[in-house]
Amino acid sequence: MTEQGxxxxxxxxxxxAPDAASRTAGGKLGTAGPWSEAGSGEGTVWGLCKGSxxxxxxxVVDLADPAGPAYKCSCPSRKFPCKHALGLLLLWAGGDGPVPASAEPPEWAEQWLAGRRRRTEAKQASGDGGSGGGSADPEAARRRAERRAERVTAGATELEQRLADLLRGGLAxxxxxxxxxxxxTAARMVDAQAPGLAARVRELGAIPASGAGWPGRLLEECALLHLLDQGWLRxxxxxxALAATVRSRLGLPAAADGAPVRDRWLVLAQYDTVDAKLTTRRIWLHGAASGHTRLLLSYGAAGRAPELHLSVGLALDAELSAYPGSGQSRSALGERFAPPAPAAFRPPGTSTAEAAARYGAALRDDPxxxxxxxxxxxxxxxxxxxLWQLADADTDSALPLTRAARSRPGLWRLVALSGGAPLKVFGECGHRGFTPLTAWPEGPGDPVPLC
Structure with missing residues (x-):
């Protein structure tokens, strides 16, 4: 409830939901049975849930905050949102019957909401008053950047030697x-403060066990590593723009210095990737007026969901600022002017042949x-x-699906949604194929996340 009604x-x-278990448990509480005194009004939903x-x-859930939903529940769960908040929102999503609109919140809900408003106002007032810590020393920052550049150069030079040794001795x-x-070798790149090189080096270790044709794939990845090394050294x-792209691929920090672009940004997809230390959330947005497609990244420590959450199908009135680099899609989320709200518009589409051509053109800016x-x-x-592919209904072209897409339950959701009929599908198109992330039926209907 971010727009009236x-x-x-x-x-x-x-x-x-922070995980699959919460999703299942919340779904079971999305019925009227366990709830009493539920209501909604002015971007807030509240209710009492019978427990053990x-x-x-x-x-109580605050949906009116432009920074995203906030939750409060008296249960002992440490998950946000907990299963009770999910169940309450599911009940509310079902219509006015079990969760009537325009009701006055009870005192316990109003107290929490008032406290949130006071904290928000105090934070804004503190920000307007400026920081008392003083500005950073630019000369010290310059010296730190120079020292890091020297370490990265030493790491790139060492990696070049190791790649040369590998090719000289043979890929076997x-x-x-x-x-x-x-x-x-990856540990050496971490010591050199080049996390981008370290990540690429670790991926090389899995290639010899990836099946037939691995020597060719290993040679391709070694060539890209060599190109990245040479990009830094030269x-x-x-x-x-290309130097900024090289810096970003090496994992060096950069600020989003692009001019802010205000638009109504449609949430196209959101998905997480998890490793031993970090959860990375990727959120794709499409600007209704600008036509730009932009990527937001959010991070959480291992085992914890990232803070930023935007549901597929919502639109956000906000400013985005692009990061430097040739053809980079990544942006930083700036000021938000209204809470996310459901949107009826869809992104414009293209053909499978044009999608492949678009990726090829993008490689000129970012190999x-x-x-x-x-x-x-x-x-x-x-x-x-x-295998599976997405066939163009109007031409003879098609795009193969990536291995990752074929192993996800979303593939069968996509097949069921299609039923043999054409769809509009958003995803990521690359040299390994196409990974579908969201689909829309050809006629009226809500977007269906596939990841």
């Missing part, structure tokens, strides 16, 4: 060495680019032997 869909509510104890849990040595060789000869965001119009998921 507009409620979220059940899919948008469940996308808030004698007193019901007091649950990589299969015999296993992961140990690459783990030790960065003085590059254009400013290390894995994929580009693309919305396909009128495509049909069809089997291709043991």
């Amino acid at each position: 507009v409620r979220w869909t059940a899919e948008q509510v469940l996308s808030l 104890g004698s007193r019901p849990y007091q649950t 040595a990589a299969e015999q060495a296993g992961y140990g060789l690459w783990d030790e 960065r003085a000869q590059l254009s400013d 290390w680019l894995e994929s580009v965001p693309v919305t396909l119009d009128r495509v049909i998921p069809v089997p291709d032997g043991d």
Whole structure:
């Protein structure tokens, strides 16, 4: 409820869940049975949920904050949102019956809301008054940047030697060495403060065990690493934009210095990738007026969901500022002018042939680019032997689905949604194929997340 009378869909509510268990538990509480004194008004939903104890849990959700939903529940869960908040939002999404609109919140809900407003106002007042810490020393910052550049240069030079040794001795040595060789090399790149190089080096260790044709794939990745090394070592000869791209691929910090672009940004997709230390959330947005497709990144420590959450199908009135680099999609989220609200518009689409051409053109600006965001119009998921592809309904072209896409439950959701009919599909198109992330039926209907 971010616009008068507009409620979220059940899919948008469940996308808030921090994990699969919460999603399942919240779904079971999305019925009227356990709830009493539920109501909604002015971007707030509240209710009492019967639990195992004698007193019901007091649950309230603030949906009107431009920074995103906030939750309060008297249950002992440490998850945000907890299953009671999810169940309450599912109940509210079902209509006015169990959660009537325009009601006055009870005292316990109003107290929490008032406290949130006071804290927000105090934070804004503190920000307007400025920081008392003083500005950073620019000379010290310059010296730190120079020292880091020297370490990165030493790491890139060492990596060049190791790649040369590998090719001189033959690729078969990589299969015999296993992961140990690459783990030790990656650790050296971490010491050199080049996390982007370290991540790429670690990926090399898995290639010899990836099946038939691995020597070719290993050689391709080594070539891209060599190109990145040379880009850094010869960065003085590059254009400013390409040098910024090299810095970003190495993992060096940069500020989003692009001019802020205010637009109504449609949330196209949101998905997380998890490793041992970090959860990375990727959120794709499309500007209704600008036509730009932009990527937001949010991070959380291992085992914790990132703070930023935007449900697919919502639109956000906000400013985005681009990060430096040639053809970079990543942006930083700036000022928000209204809470996210459901949107009826869809992104414009293109053909499968144009999608492949768009990726090829993007490689000129960023040779290390894995994929580009693309919305396909009128495509049909069809089997291709043991594989799957998206066939263009109006031409003879098609795009194969990536291995990651074929292993996700979203593939069968996509097939079921299509039923042999054309769809509009948003996803990432790269050299490994197309990964569908969200789909829309050809006629009226809500977007269906596939990841």
